[in-house]
Amino acid sequence: MTETPLIGGATLAPVDSRLSGARIGVVTFPGTLDDRDAIRAVRLSGATAVELWHADTELAAVDAVIIPGGFSYGDYLRAGAISRFAPLMGKIVDAANSDAKLPVLGICNGFQILTEAHLLPGSMIKNDHLKFLCRDQVLRVENNTTAWTNAYAPGQDITVPLKNQDGQYIADEKTLDALEAENRVVFRYQGFNPNGSRRDIAGISNAAGNVVGLMPHPEHAVEAGYGPGHTGTDGLGFFTSVLNTLLGDK
């Protein structure tokens, strides 16, 4: 598929020709909203986006998977609770836990799905102020050694959009202490905690670092003209990081 030209005359940087062979799957559930933006972000990073449907029973030989944001199954029961039982999720969980360590990124509702699927610990409850909140949010990259953050500098601050109502990350103290000790707090809110998340946690990883989940939306900050401040492209690093991982550069 050809890409719509970028607004504002921005041109894409030339990309490594090896990248187009990288197949990044983007999962769509009923009620997913941000799959198109995630697909576009994958293409802008130079890789091939592969559309996956929740009812698929095979992973279509993808090299990594993104579970995008939205309101899968209307967030009925709990955010992410029903999606977790979709046929494709079983395949994703197995592949993420296998020796091949399939890289998996969960964004917003995708993060909620990953916690419900027990790929990541803890859970999300309603924001402490009870309101839906949409803002440009500063995050600190606390761990740049994961499959999805190696393009960032350690401690780098990035600005990406945040938009949710059930964004308050919670886990028991033992789990939180373990996450900190194992360097698995990947992102922390900077300057302002937008939802009451424990210890300002915005995103975490599994022990191996191939599975990352976060509430804010890097896929909305990949293209000049649309991102925070109309120029922000801080989110693109997620999508180039996974390509570094797949190419074995990092």
Place this chain on the structure above:
Amino acid sequence: MPRIVVDVMLKPEILDPQGKAIVGALPRLGFTAFSAVRQGKRFELTVDGEVTDEILAQAREAAETMLSNPVIEDVVNVEVVAD
């Protein structure tokens, strides 16, 4: 038709933002006797026919694995209600 009722509550140690908003609103309507509110979920599972031990066991398993998230919630009650 008998139903199996499943009640799910947020764990006691987890702050319930919705309950907090409700307890704040009650006095404005003159309900001043209540110092705290916690909001939970009630599920009603309808059974066609008799509720056997096996069906009740299924309901308990569904309550633990799907109807609640053990990270944040407790199943506080599973009971059969006859109509």
